Amino acid sequence: MSEFIDIKKIGKVYERKIALSSLSLSVKKGEFIALIGPSGAGKTTLLNLLAATLPPDQGEITIDGQLLAEMTDQKKRAKKIGIIRQQFDLIGELPVIHNVLAGKLSEWGIMKSLLSMFFPQDKQDAILALTRVGLRDKLYERTSALSGGEQQRVALARLLIQNPEIVLADEPVASLDPARAEDILALLVKIASEGNQTLIASLHSVEYAKKYFDRLIALKDGYLFFDLPASSVTDAHIASLYKLKEQA
Numbered sequence: 001m002s003e004f005i006d007i008k009k010i011g012k013v014y015e016r017k018i019a020l021s022s023l024s025l026s027v028k029k030g031e032f033i034a035l036i037g038p039s040g041a042g043k044t045t046l047l048n049l050l051a052a053t054l055p056p057d058q059g060e061i062t063i064d065g066q067l068l069a070e071m072t073d074q075k076k077r078a079k080k081i082g083i084i085r086q087q088f089d090l091i092g093e094l095p096v097i098h099n100v101l102a103g104k105l106s107e108w109g110i111m112k113s114l115l116s117m118f119f120p121q122d123k124q125d126a127i128l129a130l131t132r133v134g135l136r137d138k139l140y141e142r143t144s145a146l147s148g149g150e151q152q153r154v155a156l157a158r159l160l161i162q163n164p165e166i167v168l169a170d171e172p173v174a175s176l177d178p179a180r181a182e183d184i185l186a187l188l189v190k191i192a193s194e195g196n197q198t199l200i201a202s203l204h205s206v207e208y209a210k211k212y213f214d215r216l217i218a219l220k221d222g223y224l225f226f227d228l229p230a231s232s233v234t235d236a237h238i239a240s241l242y243k244l245k246e247q248a
């Protein structure tokens, strides 16, 4: 495995709050990384910087040898990086098929995108993706009529359609009950592993992080707290990561 993502001394400040402070990391192609750490540690900020939806105040990110800040071609960037969020980012009023095909929007020209609103284009691809996530029969259902777990599956089907090299997931299972959360996480990991993708996901569950990921990166107050293979993370590491200040 070669260095694929290189994060060099990135920093991000919101008003007066330091969200990330001089963070450096590198990621190899195909790694499965869980970002853990207490609320406000900077996990979402890091994922948004990697998705290029937020610019860093300091430092730079290189992906596959190219500066992320210079990857301005939407279409090329969407083939490199995709993000799935806790809120799923789906349009509830639209049928499932349209939300799945949204994974193609950066690839399609404006005419094809508009046409697809009325006559879904590349329908076969959407059917295949929905079949893989177990929702073949929901193709034309209104998305908001689906349960939270099913909606997260729709978001996974959209990701399958986009098929980026790097999958970022921001607390992908936080809003689901434990059984559905594990189900979705296992599916996300399966999809990423079958697609030889690099996966970086923020998670509140340390148990799932250790079970499904190779490497755990812990952030605390915008700093790197530890970066270890999942099998080396001990209860003592976790206790000190989540320890409240007054207990220090």
Ligand SMILES: Nc1ncnc2c1ncn2[C@@H]1O[C@H](COP(=O)(O)OP(=O)(O)OP(=O)(O)O)[C@@H](O)[C@H]1O
Pocket (backbone or CB within 6 Å): 014, 015, 017, 018, 019, 037, 038, 039, 040, 041, 042, 043, 044, 045, 046
């Ligand atoms: N848009 C914003 N404006 C001001 N401060 C922000 C903004 N977004 C995040 N922050 C602050 O930056 C810090 C890092 O936030 P971030 O959302 O990255 O943490 P997180 O680790 O993802 O937290 P959580 O686990 O609660 O989602 C927090 O203190 C947060 O309050």
